Amino acid sequence: MSKLVIKAIILSVIGLCIVIPSLYAAKSSVIYKDQVAVIMYHHVDDEAKSSGTVTTKLFQDQLALLKNKGYQFITLKQFKEFMTGASVPNNAVLVTFDDGYESFYTNAYPILKSMRIPAVNFVITGDLEDPLASYIPSMSRDEIIEMTNDTNFIDLQCHTNGMHQKLPDDKAMLVGRIVTNGIKETEEQYKQRIVNDTAQCVSKLSELYPEPIDTYAYPFGIYDKLSVQYIGQGGMKFAFTIVPEMATRDLDPFQIPRINAGNPAITPEGLENSIKRRVVATNHPFNEVDLTDTMSQLGGKAALSGNQVQIQYQNVHWTGTINSQNLTALPGGKAIHLQKPLILKNKKVYIGLNDLETVLGVQLVYNPNSQSFSVRQTPVVKK
Template identity: 30%
Template sequence: MALFIRTIIKYILVPIGIIYAAFNKSKDEILILMYHRVDDDVKRELAVTRRDFNWQMNYLYRKGYNVIPMDEAYFRIWEHSIRGKNIVITFDDGYEDYYTNAYPVLKRYGFPSIVYLCPGYIGTDKKYWWDKDEKHARLMQWKHIYRLNQEDLVDFGSHTMTHVDMDKLKREEFDTELGMSKRLMEDRLNRSIRHFAYPRGIYSKFGEEALGRYYDTGVLISNGKKIDKECNICNAYTLKRIPILKSDGRYLFIARIKGWLVLEEVIRKFIMSYRTGRRR
């Protein structure tokens, strides 16, 4: 019922978004899509179904979207060369269903993607706190990551060592959560780890400053900055991502990438700012 209500509310918001988009249309932009899980057995908003995920990737393929890796997105921001409609596909947390369900679809369409990992959980029996009562919450092990590391279409980024909120960290803890995460993955995978995702999209000014010592980019959620021709290297650590949710299904996925759910983004940003303010 909750899923149905969310879907109906989003459909109600779409007409407002269509009007807004008509006056704020950008021909040249990079949209970063944020996924977490592709699993039919998980009933949460952050888990899209296999069927919907395949449809969404097929839609991007049919409509000729240019799906690019995060490295190329960073290069285009740096060079001020954002042209056309570009998509970056990201996955957070490193669930095993990325390996079993998502990557085979991405490979079929030749789409690159980046997975943001918390190496403090890899190779352990630990679950994320929100998965305490979730039966289907297996994370990728190093054996899965090693195999994916051989694929040209897969990149990895850091999501801190232990998925800690950035505004909870003391200054002396940043090297552990940001630096150790990077060093451990680089040692394991023999590749550069250049990109970072803020856990839960929670931003802190000192966190942004600390990122500059380790990474080239940092991605938020609705509280990030839109990537278009006005974007520049100064905000590469606060890039906007678009969350793709179970209740989006197919047609609301189209609405998301066309910018028709902008009012929902405003509401989400307000709630996130309010929660962050209360935590301080």
């Protein structure tokens, strides 16, 4: 064997030794842990055009990119176990669909099956009676039975039995009160309507599918305290919203956020960036923060004039002084006592993170990817 050939082989081996570890590192890198990106779709179709429809190619490309980047897809069962204390893989993703369209069976399911990616579809069970009657055809009972018998990673859950619509006053049926012949339903009638509708959804899916039916997606993402209470009485233990945040274990299980992936303008790279922008640092190191920078990130303002500190957020103003543990809200003059004094370091004003949350009346989360704070919309359950 010539020296040139031997040299070429050696260089090739060295090259592989360099490339393979780097590829493995890219695939196994930890983007986030102990949280889940729940992504949301509705309709996968190559002919229909709408803001809630993606093509089969875009759907497959989105999932392929996430998979190649090291995201790990989990089942609904794993997600529910996570919410009650279990661990999940790093970079966990749960795929969800709303509405129970037949396109899930014909277009999305073959892709999910070939890629071994779990998913859950929230079904309007009233449509099971005549699946082809709706504007967009729905899945049939036979199609649901086929998918769930053929795999162990496709879930079907509740999107109401017959309440995925708006009332004449434009309120969602889940939260509005029905008026019949000029008479508005009583609060007891409203309660029974929600409880019974939820129980019907559970009953119909339970006939097709052996797994627990205890998870809900709110129609139009609209809900309130009473509707949450009543779907719980109907058998629900978890419910999903359309608030675009990461799901962490400390959130209200009836207000689980989801990140939209089902818009035709969302590229595979755009979807990953959307997830990365919402990653939560579960143990960030900050006890105090730069007030001006943080308020700018939150859409507010903070300024220092002499010894006076001015804060503005959503049309409310506060004023205080350096080394003081008090802020005064304007208008009204209400005094807020801080746990730590406002301090000046390197010409920047610092405030305790817990104090800032108290002042603004919000919970703040830190994103390590963007190194910035944001206001969390989904409420945390106090332990």
